Amino acid sequence: MTREFWKGNNAFAEAAVRAGLQAYFGYPITPQTEALEYMSNRMPELGRAFLQAESELGAINMVYGAACTGARVMTSTSSPGTSLMMEGLSYIAGTEVPMLLVDVVRGGPGLGNIAPSQGDYNQMVHGGGHGDYHPIVLAPASVQETVDTVYNMFDIAEKYLTIGVVMIDGSIGQMMEPAEIPPMLEVRKDIPDWAVRGGKGKDRRVLTSIYLAPEEMERTNLRMMKRWQQIERDEVRYKEYFMDGAKLAVIGYGSSGRVALSAVREARSQGIPVGLIRPISLSPFPKQLIREVAEQVDSILVVEMNSGMMLEDVLSAAQGKTHVEFYGRMGGLIPFPDEILKEIERISKGAQKDAGHPRDLWLERMESIVQ
Amino acid sequence: MLVIREICGWNVWKVLYSRGVKMVTLDIKNMDVVYKRPETLIDINTHYCPGCTHGIAHRLVAEVIDEMGLSDTTIGVASVGCSVFAYNYFNFDFVEASHGRAPAMATGIKRVRPDRIVFTYQGDGDMISIGTGEIVAAAGRGENITVIFLNNANYGMTGGQMAPTTLPDMKTTSSPHGRDVKKMGYPIRASELLSTLQGASYIVRRSMHNAKNIRMAKKAIRLAFETQVRGLGFSMVELLSTCPTNWHLSPSDAAKWLEENMIPYYPIGDYKVHPLLKDIKI
Numbered sequence: 001m002t003r004e005f006w007k008g009n010n011a012f013a014e015a016a017v018r019a020g021l022q023a024y025f026g027y028p029i030t031p032q033t034e035a036l037e038y039m040s041n042r043m044p045e046l047g048r049a050f051l052q053a054e055s056e057l058g059a060i061n062m063v064y065g066a067a068c069t070g071a072r073v074m075t076s077t078s079s080p081g082t083s084l085m086m087e088g089l090s091y092i093a094g095t096e097v098p099m100l101l102v103d104v105v106r107g108g109p110g111l112g113n114i115a116p117s118q119g120d121y122n123q124m125v126h127g128g129g130h131g132d133y134h135p136i137v138l139a140p141a142s143v144q145e146t147v148d149t150v151y152n153m154f155d156i157a158e159k160y161l162t163i164g165v166v167m168i169d170g171s172i173g174q175m176m177e178p179a180e181i182p183p184m185l186e187v188r189k190d191i192p193d194w195a196v197r198g199g200k201g202k203d204r205r206v207l208t209s210i211y212l213a214p215e216e217m218e219r220t221n222l223r224m225m226k227r228w229q230q231i232e233r234d235e236v237r238y239k240e241y242f243m244d245g246a247k248l249a250v251i252g253y254g255s256s257g258r259v260a261l262s263a264v265r266e267a268r269s270q271g272i273p274v275g276l277i278r279p280i281s282l283s284p285f286p287k288q289l290i291r292e293v294a295e296q297v298d299s300i301l302v303v304e305m306n307s308g309m310m311l312e313d314v315l316s317a318a319q320g321k322t323h324v325e326f327y328g329r330m331g332g333l334i335p336f337p338d339e340i341l342k343e344i345e346r347i348s349k350g351a352q353k354d355a356g357h358p359r360d361l362w363l364e365r366m367e368s369i370v371q
Numbered sequence: 372m373l374v375i376r377e378i379c380g381w382n383v384w385k386v387l388y389s390r391g392v393k394m395v396t397l398d399i400k401n402m403d404v405v406y407k408r409p410e411t412l413i414d415i416n417t418h419y420c421p422g423c424t425h426g427i428a429h430r431l432v433a434e435v436i437d438e439m440g441l442s443d444t445t446i447g448v449a450s451v452g453c454s455v456f457a458y459n460y461f462n463f464d465f466v467e468a469s470h471g472r473a474p475a476m477a478t479g480i481k482r483v484r485p486d487r488i489v490f491t492y493q494g495d496g497d498m499i500s501i502g503t504g505e506i507v508a509a510a511g512r513g514e515n516i517t518v519i520f521l522n523n524a525n526y527g528m529t530g531g532q533m534a535p536t537t538l539p540d541m542k543t544t545s546s547p548h549g550r551d552v553k554k555m556g557y558p559i560r561a562s563e564l565l566s567t568l569q570g571a572s573y574i575v576r577r578s579m580h581n582a583k584n585i586r587m588a589k590k591a592i593r594l595a596f597e598t599q600v601r602g603l604g605f606s607m608v609e610l611l612s613t614c615p616t617n618w619h620l621s622p623s624d625a626a627k628w629l630e631e632n633m634i635p636y637y638p639i640g641d642y643k644v645h646p647l648l649k650d651i652k653i
Contacts, residue, residue, distance in 0.1 A: 022483055023479070023482055023483045025479065025482075049482040049483050051478065051482055053475065053508070054475075054504055054505065054507075054508030055504060055508075057472065057475070057504065057505070058472075058475040058478075058504070058505055058508060059475075061468065061469065061472035061475035061476045061479065061505070062475050062476070062478050062479035062482070063479060064468075064469075064472075064475075064476050064479060065448070065466065065468075065475070065476035065477060065478065065479025065480040065481075066479035066480065066482065066483045067479075068466045068476075068479075068480065069446075069479075069480055069483050069484050071483040071484075073479070073483070087469055088469065088472070091468075091469045095466075095467075196446050196464040196465070196466055196480070197446075197464060197484070197487070198443060198444040198445055198446050198463070198464055198484070198487045198488070199443060199463065199464050200411065200442040200443045200462055200463040200464075201462055203443075204462055204463055204464055204465075205464050205465075206458045206459075206464070206465045206466070206467075207465075207466045207467070208449075208458065208465075208466065208467035209467065210455065210456075210467055
């Protein structure tokens with residue numbers, strides 16, 4: 001294998017192809033469109049299914065249909081498109097069929113803009129579609145990590161019959177980095193036992209998300225929740241940096257985690273005992289780890305490209321065992337390492353504890369920053 | 372006994388048997404079975420209201436699937452509406468779509484399993500209100516799927532609200548004083564609309580209000596599936612249907628109402644027929 005220069009959107013598309021993707025359905029939306037364009041050439045070249053749908057509604061329901069046949073299938077989109085797909089995602093979850101969604105997140109709400117953001121955290125991690133379901137949401141921080149995550153996501157989604165989401169900030173989709181694309185896997189020929197194939201009588205299969213009897217629906221809910229428990233146990237992923245002897249833990253994912261690493265490295269060189277935790281699995285969230293870290297450190301600083309969506313999960317995991325602060329940029333802005341370094345320096349000098357909710361305090365500080 | 376059971380189905384037979392219907396077997400011992408339940412129609416009672424034409428449409432589809440020998444290659448896509456449980460009645464693979472999205476779901480299936488026969492079964496609220504985008508796009512693409520479209524001029528499942536197909540001045544629970552076209556707009560004629568698309572190969576409208584029309588409907592369904600088998604592209608059969616419960620009419624009055632009111636607005640006819648289909652004799 002060789003390292004090549006890849007644009008994020010093209011790289012994850014090729015990674016999915018190499019993982020044995022059988023069908024891709026999508027709709028153009030910036031900053032994800034290169035993936036659709038790449039697939040429009042690559043999939044037919046290999047004799048696999050590609051279709052540009054009439055909308056994100058169409059795309060996700062094409063994915064739903066293909067997923068019911070047991071095919072490896074995916075779509076990719078960006079935030080407004082993800083909102084449109086929420087209906088389909090809920091149905092797919094309720095039908096218990098696996099699929100992959102790559103969400104290349106942009107600024108919002110509304111039409112927002114096409115700059116990188118992490119504003120989809122809540123709609124992806126905490127649902128967005130109706131009903132009780134939990135997708136697996138992984139948030140890589142580089143082109144290489146995106147490639148590896150997408151490549152492995154089908155196996156995970158199929159193992160748990162669940163939705164696999166790879167959520168990247170627009171910046172990762174758009175930037176070019178050296179990356180190694182894993183080898184081409186063979187397209188699966190067999191049809192999974194649960195999938196529809198055109199069978200009659202005893203071989204007949206019906207895939208649906210409707211359970212009219214509440215007891216039956218609850219049994220399904222519980223079955224899905226049991227599977228989710230197993231996912232929470234076995235599929236938590238994160239990276240730790242400089243956490244040995246750290247008194248302050250910075251927590252950030254994706255691009256904000258990556259920028260935070262630069263700030264943490266700089267702070268360490270200045271002798272500040274600070275480390276970084278970069279969750280890769282946002283769902284399941286590394287609750288246990290954060291709980292343990294909260295017991296060891298004096299403070300936690302959460303860094304995001306939103307108004308503190310993961311912050312709530314960190315607060316809930318930390319259970320008040322340590323002081324938590326927040327720093328975020330919104331609207332499609334990526335924080336600079338200097339901004340995070342300033343926060344690290346401020347907190348390490350001794351932050352005022354119990355002064356209010358971390359979001360309120362951040363909003364106060366933001367007033368001077370945005371002027 | 373077997374003959375009667377074949378004719379009327381196991382459930383009805385059980386009732387007849389429990390009421391002492393046994394002696395008739397002697398009289399029909401040597402008779403041929405000329406009419407029986409299609410193999411691919413499951414022998415259970417449906418949830419449809421008395422006089423509803425969904426049962427007829429189900430039967431026609433099942434007969435065609437049987438006659439064409441497609442029962443072990445077909446995947447059906449049920450939609451949202453009264454036919455949400457259609458998959459309970461067909462003895463082959465089925466999936467259940469979200470409201471209006473059946474053509475997109477069918478597209479996904481067909482694109483990864485092009486050798487399978489894929490059809491959707493949709494009502495008017497599902498197909499030409501919430502699902503207008505999906506049906507127009509699928510027809511425009513010439514997607515090689517078949518659509519069975521039942522038009523009963525209202526939302527049956529939710530209790531008879533106004534649909535895009537509701538006739539002018541027709542009373543429904545959400546147009547209690549009749550559909551005022553100045554405020555609520557005009558009905559959408561789906562067959563006429565879809566027939567303008569180049570990708571559509573077979574678009575016809577039939578009715579199910581009497582035996583003659585039901586026979587014509589079956590031929591159309593057969594041709595629609597023949598369209599797909601031949602890989603000719605998108606096919607749709609619109610079936611004018613009765614909804615006695617929400618129309619507040621008896622089944623026979625509903626059939627009459629359909630003939631007198633719906634057919635003038637929604638004329639029966641062939642709106643688009645691919646040249647290669649014209650020579651097929653059913």
